[in-house]
Amino acid sequence: MIIDLTHTLKNKITVYPNTLEPIFEQGNTIEKDGFAEINMTMCTHTGTHIDAPAHILPNTKTLEQFGVEKFIGPAVVIDCTEVKEIDLDFLKTKEEEIKKVDFILFYAGWQHKWNTERYFDEFPTLTTEAVKWLAAFNLKALGFDSISVDKMAAESLPNHRVLLKKEILIIENMTNLDKLIHKKFELNCIPLKIENSDGSPIRAFARLEK
Amino acid sequence: MIIDLTHTLKNKITVYPNTLEPIFEQGNTIEKDGFAEINMTMCTHTGTHIDAPAHILPNTKTLEQFGVEKFIGPAVVIDCTEVKEIDLDFLKTKEEEIKKVDFILFYAGWQHKWNTERYFDEFPTLTTEAVKWLAAFNLKALGFDSISVDKMAAESLPNHRVLLKKEILIIENMTNLDKLIHKKFELNCIPLKIENSDGSPIRAFARLEK
Numbered sequence: 001m002i003i004d005l006t007h008t009l010k011n012k013i014t015v016y017p018n019t020l021e022p023i024f025e026q027g028n029t030i031e032k033d034g035f036a037e038i039n040m041t042m043c044t045h046t047g048t049h050i051d052a053p054a055h056i057l058p059n060t061k062t063l064e065q066f067g068v069e070k071f072i073g074p075a076v077v078i079d080c081t082e083v084k085e086i087d088l089d090f091l092k093t094k095e096e097e098i099k100k101v102d103f104i105l106f107y108a109g110w111q112h113k114w115n116t117e118r119y120f121d122e123f124p125t126l127t128t129e130a131v132k133w134l135a136a137f138n139l140k141a142l143g144f145d146s147i148s149v150d151k152m153a154a155e156s157l158p159n160h161r162v163l164l165k166k167e168i169l170i171i172e173n174m175t176n177l178d179k180l181i182h183k184k185f186e187l188n189c190i191p192l193k194i195e196n197s198d199g200s201p202i203r204a205f206a207r208l209e210k
Numbered sequence: 211m212i213i214d215l216t217h218t219l220k221n222k223i224t225v226y227p228n229t230l231e232p233i234f235e236q237g238n239t240i241e242k243d244g245f246a247e248i249n250m251t252m253c254t255h256t257g258t259h260i261d262a263p264a265h266i267l268p269n270t271k272t273l274e275q276f277g278v279e280k281f282i283g284p285a286v287v288i289d290c291t292e293v294k295e296i297d298l299d300f301l302k303t304k305e306e307e308i309k310k311v312d313f314i315l316f317y318a319g320w321q322h323k324w325n326t327e328r329y330f331d332e333f334p335t336l337t338t339e340a341v342k343w344l345a346a347f348n349l350k351a352l353g354f355d356s357i358s359v360d361k362m363a364a365e366s367l368p369n370h371r372v373l374l375k376k377e378i379l380i381i382e383n384m385t386n387l388d389k390l391i392h393k394k395f396e397l398n399c400i401p402l403k404i405e406n407s408d409g410s411p412i413r414a415f416a417r418l419e420k
Contacts, residue, residue: 002278010405020237020249024405027230027253034365035265036408038254039230043237043247048403056245068212068415155244190400190413193258195220195234198246203400205278 003185005105005143005174005204006048007114009040013047014119014173016147022046044199048173050141050191053164055198056157061167063197068190070140070169073102075187075206077180080124081109087127091134098137103187105143107177114175125151131159135166141189143171143204174204184209213395215315215353215384215414216258217324219250223257224329224383226357232256254409258383260351260401263374265408266367271377273407278400280350280379283312285397285416287390290334291319297337301344308347313397315353317387324385335361341369345376351399353381353414384414394419 007013015021022042030036045051050071053060076097080086086106091098098104106124113119123146126134131149134142142149142163149159149170163170171189186207191200217223225231232252240246255261260281263270286307290296296316301308308314316334323329333356336344341359344352352359352373359369359380373380381399396417401410 002282004278004403006403008274008403008405018238018243019247028228030266030268033228034367035370037229037265038404038406038408039251040254040404041249041251043249045247054246056240058240064218068214068413072212157244160245188398188400190398190415192402192411192413193214193216193218194248194250195218196248198248201402203278203402205400 001208003179003206005176007175009047014115019043047201048204049199049201051170051199056160056164063191063200064193071190072188075103076101077105077107077177079107079181083124085127086124086130088129088133091130102140105177110146111175126159131162135162139168141169141171143174145174145177211418213389213416215386217385219257224325229253257411258414259409259411261380261409266370266374273401274403281400282398285313286311287315287317287387289317289391293334295337296334296340298339298343301340312350315387320356321385336369341372345372349378351379351381353384355384355387390416
């Protein structure tokens, strides 16, 4: 069974402050041209997307430098709807699960605020101690149902830096993670193959064991 | 093991005549903005991509109306480097393989002409009889390493029509299919989740049994 973890790309979706708002508009049409196409303008961090180290750190890897294997593997969802911040004590209670997976996805319930102003309400983030502890595991990426792994006020993006330095990638703006709590599954979060890609929109989904 | 079947998206790649040429340009930068982003403009049929019925047929399905399952399944590559057209007699010799899979991918060797004028040389296409015969199988999609399932001169796009009417989708501009001849594998050809999408660029890849 498959669970889609992706928000729909369209006009007027939520974007990070001071980044390009996506535009989807009709290009060729069946009536006029014999075939229909949409012309799209968006940035590499639009909608449900993944960040490469080169998004933040100069002279580091872009997405197309990783093999597709980097974007597939066992994953776990951690429910953080009851915490204001994701601290080390909280994470340590999940250590046995964390050890077994390539991806940790954090469900905060922010998916319900997508495409509203409330999406920028203060979502739970990893404390400095917690993100450093996680960075020591052999993880492929962390995923969130909010717009950033850092607080909106944290302009220096410290959590991004700790993770991307270790080539632990970051998935933002996921949805439907609540459907995966306590489930065993494989995450697929495969980017487009874009030259020099600091990020990419993705079609993220879970493949569940029968 | 994974084999990537996707051409790299970048400026000046091959596009179908009279369609939008993609533009990838630096948006935000680490130096100026604290994070790097590429701003991208492209149409839904850029690079390695998949066609929905709504690309050609009015009032039919767009890609986001199919579940992700539609884009994953067992596949076979048919080598058609030795034929000028893909006719019924030729296909019938592969019938036992065709019966067992969700996807048939045709290797013509056109991947080597990608991003050159020669990509528009007359590539092998399915005869009318052959495409109708294939459309009777329970297939999810057909894939090609050329720019169309129709001849460039066939303005009415007859092969597109036969397939899309049966909701057999069409993957164009694939690469590396030669690496999969006589191999058993699962194809992944999952589109972005774009509202009203008549098509989408994809990261196509093969997962091989060990």
